[in-house]
Amino acid sequence: MNTxxxxxxxxxxxxxxxxxxxxxxxxxxxxxxxxxxxDVSADIPCKVVFKPVLKSxxxxxxxxxxxxxxxxxxxxxxxxxxxxxxxxxxxxxSLLQKPFVHLHTQFNRDIPWAEIDMDFMNLNQSAHGGREFxxxxxxxxxxxxxxxxxxxxxxxxxxLGVWMxxxxxxxxxxxxxxxxxxxxxxxxxxxxxxxxxxxxxxGMSINGYGVxxxxxxxxxxxxxxxxxxxxxxxxxxxxKVSDNNMDLIRESARxxxxxxxxxxxxxxxxxxxxxxxxxxxxxxPGLAVQRLMAEGYGFGAEGxxxxxxLVRAMKVMATGLEGGTSFMEDYTYHLDPAGAKVLGAxxxxxxxxxxxxxxxxxxxPLGIGGKDDPVxxxxxxxxxxGLNASLVDMGNRFRMIVHTCDVVKPDADLPxxxxxxxxxxxxxDIKVGVxxxxxxxxxxxxxxxxxxxxxxxxxxxxxxGIEYLPINENTTIPEFKKDIRTNEVYYMLAKxxx
Numbered sequence: 337m338n339t340x341x342x343x344x345x346x347x348x349x350x351x352x353x354x355x356x357x358x359x360x361x362x363x364x365x366x367x368x369x370x371x372x373x374x375d376v377s378a379d380i381p382c383k384v385v386f387k388p389v390l391k392s393x394x395x396x397x398x399x400x401x402x403x404x405x406x407x408x409x410x411x412x413x414x415x416x417x418x419x420x421x422x423x424x425x426x427x428x429x430s431l432l433q434k435p436f437v438h439l440h441t442q443f444n445r446d447i448p449w450a451e452i453d454m455d456f457m458n459l460n461q462s463a464h465g466g467r468e469f470x471x472x473x474x475x476x477x478x479x480x481x482x483x484x485x486x487x488x489x490x491x492x493x494x495x496l497g498v499w500m501x502x503x504x505x506x507x508x509x510x511x512x513x514x515x516x517x518x519x520x521x522x523x524x525x526x527x528x529x530x531x532x533x534x535x536x537x538x539g540m541s542i543n544g545y546g547v548x549x550x551x552x553x554x555x556x557x558x559x560x561x562x563x564x565x566x567x568x569x570x571x572x573x574x575x576k577v578s579d580n581n582m583d584l585i586r587e588s589a590r591x592x593x594x595x596x597x598x599x600x601x602x603x604x605x606x607x608x609x610x611x612x613x614x615x616x617x618x619x620x621p622g623l624a625v626q627r628l629m630a631e632g633y634g635f636g637a638e639g640x641x642x643x644x645x646l647v648r649a650m651k652v653m654a655t656g657l658e659g660g661t662s663f664m665e666d667y668t669y670h671l672d673p674a675g676a677k678v679l680g681a682x683x684x685x686x687x688x689x690x691x692x693x694x695x696x697x698x699x700x701p702l703g704i705g706g707k708d709d710p711v712x713x714x715x716x717x718x719x720x721x722g723l724n725a726s727l728v729d730m731g732n733r734f735r736m737i738v739h740t741c742d743v744v745k746p747d748a749d750l751p752x753x754x755x756x757x758x759x760x761x762x763x764x765d766i767k768v769g770v771x772x773x774x775x776x777x778x779x780x781x782x783x784x785x786x787x788x789x790x791x792x793x794x795x796x797x798x799x800x801g802i803e804y805l806p807i808n809e810n811t812t813i814p815e816f817k818k819d820i821r822t823n824e825v826y827y828m829l830a831k832x833x834x
Contacts, residue, residue, distance in 0.1 A: 340381040340504055340655050343410045346403060347371035349389045350396075350420030350469060359459055363417045364389045366443040370415070370487050379493040381656060382410065382500045389417070393424040400428035411503040412436040413496065416465030417443065418458070422472035429476055435506060435799040436480050437499045438473065440466040441487045479798050495791070502795035505653040508605070509800070510539030512634075512645055515604040518547050518613030520639030526779040527640040529729035534642070537734060538800060542641045545598075551616035554594030565589035569623075573697035573713055581699045581709070584619065588711035591617060592624035599633065606634030606644040611683070611705040620705050622684025622712040623697070626756070629687035635663045636781060637685055642727045646783040650725070651689075653796070659786035660689025664724060664758070666780060669766070670747070676766040677744060677759050680724075680784065684712040686756035690786060692718035700754040717758035717786075719744050724760075724782040725793055726773075730803070733827045737778040738793045739769060739807040743786060758784065763809045772807045772816045803827060 349367040351360060371386035390396045403409045411434045442462040473480055481499050485492040520527050531542040566589050569575060577585055599607060607628075611620055629635050634648025643663060650661045667681045680686075683702060688695050695713035702710055722743040728735050741760040750757065762769030790806055797804040803823055807816070 338656065340500070341383050342408060343382045343500075343504055343507065344385045344406070344408050345382050345411050345413055345500055345503070346385050346387050346399070346409055347374070347413045347415070348387050348399060350414065350416045350425070350465065351389050351391055351418045352420055352424070353391050355418055355458060359418070360389060360391065362459060366417060367415065370441075370443070373487065374413075374493065374496065377493045377497075379490065379497040380500065381497055382504065384413070385409075390420070390424075393427055396425055396428035397431065398428075400432040404431065404433045409434060410500070410507045413439050414469065415439045415441060416462055416469045418461045419465040419468060422468045425469065425472050426476065429473065429478055435503050436478075437496060438466065438469065438480050438482045439487065439492075439496065440470075440482060440484045441492065443487075445486045445488070479801060481795055481798065498789070498791050499795050501653040501655075501788075502792055502799055504655075505649040505792075505796045506799045508649045508652045509645065512540040512606060512648060513602065513604045514540055514542040514634070514641050514645050515599060515602060515607040516542065516544040516639060516641055517550055517607060517609045518639065519544060519610065521610050521612055524638060526728060526777075527636070527638055527642070527781065529642055531641070533729075534645075534734070537802065538645070540645050542645075547613050547615055547617065550594060550598055553598045554591055554617070557590045557593045557597075561593045562586050562589045565592055569697055573695050576696050576698050577711075584699050584709055585711055587618050587708070588621075588623045591619070591621045592627060595621060595624050595628060599628070605632075606636075606641075606648040608636045608639045608641050608644050610638045611707075612638075614705065614707060617707070619708040619710040620684060620702060622710045625685040626688055626713055629662060629685070630689050635685060635687075637663065637665075637682060638781075640779075640781045642729070643779070643781045643783055646725060646727045649796070650783050650785055650788055653792060654785060654787035657787040659720065660687060660691075661783065661785040661787055662687030662690050664782045664784035666724075666782070667757075670759075671766070675747070677761045678741075678766070678770075679746075679757060679759055681753075681755045681757040684710060684755060686758070688713055688715065688756070690717045690758060690784070691715035691756070695756070698754055712754070713756060714754055715756050716746060716750075717743060720786050721789075722758075722760055722784060722786045723788065723790060723793070724784050726778040726782050728777055728779055730777065734800075734802040735776065735805060736793065736797045736802055737773065737776045737805045737807065738790050739763070739773055739778070740790055740809070741769075763807065764811055768811055768813060769807055771813055772811050775813070775816065776805050776807075776820065
């Protein structure tokens with residue numbers, strides 16, 4: 337997916353009949369101009385669609401119902417040009433199932449000090465019309481983002497763009513099918529979770545399939561299909577494989593082709609594997625997973641369906657942005673006080689979208705799983721801003737932990753480590769950041785991104801109605817513990833308020 341313009345965000349303006357036809361005509365014209373300007377902004381990833389000004393409870397309710405039933409509408413931008421009595425919004429907002437952002441702006445940037453009169457004041461009432469709308473949203477306990485500022489400001493358009501990307505992620509979750517090849521890794525806790533509650537909360541469907549079903553598809557792969565993929569290997573990567581290992585390369589291509597066919601035919605957008613259940617597959621599908629992730633699939637190792645779904649949602653959210661997104665794991669630490677950092681990797685399955693340069697395709701023993709030597713691409717990751725996100729099941733709610741970090745280059749070459757990897761310095765530092773992560777129950781698997789920001793993840797979490805715990809440069813352990821305890825009480829009480 338190269339663009340998100342297939343998705344629509346409807347620009348909805350509130351007013352009322354009190355102001356008369358001439359004023360309402362101007363409200364409509366101003367709203368259309370703002371919507372058209374946002375639609376062509378480089379910071380706005382989705383199509384912004386102007387909708388005629390809403391002046392009655394019936395019009396508001398109808399637009400909310402229409403938004404619910406329009407598949408490519410992912411949400412609303414709401415703006416109060418004038419005062420819009422909020423009781424008119426109760427029925428519509430109560431029915432609305434799509435996310436919305438409250439744009440608290442006004443058409444004019446400046447007050448025309450010498451010319452301002454009551455006609456101007458009656459027309460440009462966003463300052464208190466937005467407060468009326470804000471009250472009813474809060475009274476109805478509606479989750480939403482509030483963006484304040486003039487609509488032509490770059491910051492305002494950027495924040496709206498962030499919200500839209502989160503809305504696309506939510507839409508992806510609602511329509512996602514996750515394929516689990518085999519079950520979760522035995523005795524592991526954090527990769528488990530309530531799949532029924534996940535479907536209720538996010539909309540995604542998570543189902544398991546026997547590895548034998550996949551093997552049956554793999555066996556049908558033809559030599560011509562394998563030849564095509566091997567040719568892609570040689571084109572896409574530094575091909576560092578001896579002739580003695582070409583059978584392993586071809587088997588990797590066979591597995592990749594079979595997996596892709598299975599996922600495409602089933603309409604799956606994310607999947608899991610586990611090295612404890614590979615019966616009939618000759619090698620751990622490392623390169624196959626890496627390449628499928630690079631194409632946009634979500635992945636979670638060891639049966640981790642929550643991370644698989646999150647990786648897919650984040651990849652879609654990041655469409656068109658610089659930087660990649662990958663399944664990740666905190667693997668080992670460098671605890672030098674002069675430069676402590678984390679080395680992230682996995683056995684094999686790290687997405688080439690985060691590679692610094694052209695990856696190297698290699699074959700090496702794995703030392704685990706008891707299978708043939710698997711194929712993988714090996715690379716480092718360029719320096720920059722990054723984050724790790726973890727979605728965990730806390731029993732009475734899902735929790736999203738988002739830890740921002742500085743991605744750095746390794747201190748030295750890693751000639752004997754034949755896996756893709758990334759080094760990062762957790763914020764605010766490794767002791768506080770990692771302590772907070774552990775206190776929050778963050779998983780050892782994450783969705784790692786150098787394309788998205790914490791604001792993207794916060795907006796996404798707000799839309800899904802789950803808990804959000806950020807770890808960043810401002811985190812302190814005492815305050816973080818307070819947040820955890822406060823959230824515990826809040827989520828116990830929140831259901832009684834809705």
